[in-house]
Amino acid sequence: MKRQFSQNNSSTERQQLRKQLLAARQQVSVAERQQGGQAIARQLLALPEMQRTRTVGSYYSVRAELPTGDINEKLQQQGHQLALPVLHPVVKNHLLLLAISDATGWHSNAYGIPEPQLDCRHIVPLAHVDILLVPLVGFDLIGNRLGMGGGFYDRTLAGWRAGHFPQLQPIGLALDCQRVERLPIAPWDVPLPRVITPTKIWDFRS
């Protein structure tokens, strides 16, 4: 009972924090968010491991999220294969990553987020992804991450945490206002090794 109580407490705290952080992100002007996306693109593309990166899992930003348009465009221009998330049609709260190209058909998912038309031939297994860019609502000083609450990325990253995809490097993308000192964490939360914000690359390894 005690365990249940403390988990509920933490879940309420996470919900409140999510609300506050979403509101903080909305206060940032469109121009500042756009510049933030460009600043992150510069830092990401300058990472030494980009030289040996073929496939990048990214996401299609919506609403007040850190804009990924510039990042995704530049990654493609530099010859990286981009893969974007699709809500799994059968397994609830799971994601598939689909390789995109000029021929990709698009539609909006249940959350109003554009996603590539599901075509099994284009599914990219995590074992083939070099860098996974992860959206987030908040992150803390040791790399814990707060997402939209669906557990999509926690499930996606569970196999990585278990050591199944040693080549995969997850990188969170965020505005600086999404950083907090400490997030309440749950057992399934997968801390990120790195987060890039417009001003800095936060490296939580070592």
Ligand SMILES: Nc1nc2c(c(=O)[nH]1)N(C=O)[C@@H](CNc1ccc(C(=O)N[C@@H](CCC(=O)O)C(=O)O)cc1)CN2
């Ligand atoms: N751009 C982007 N794509 C993404 C994510 C994301 O955070 N950002 N995801 C990250 O996981 C996955 C989708 N997960 C999501 C989970 C909840 C909501 C959301 O807006 N929830 C609303 C309720 C919407 C509704 O139920 O109609 C909310 O919680 O208020 C959005 C995406 C995969 N694709």
Ligand SMILES: Nc1ncnc2c1ncn2[C@@H]1O[C@H](COP(=O)(O)OP(=O)(O)OP(=O)(O)O)[C@@H](O)[C@H]1O
């Ligand atoms: N690896 C997992 N296996 C089973 N259930 C999980 C797993 N990860 C998360 N969940 C479930 O998903 C729900 C949402 O988790 P949480 O609030 O941590 O999401 P989030 O990290 O904010 O969202 P997201 O990862 O989609 O950005 C939780 O109720 C949890 O039970």
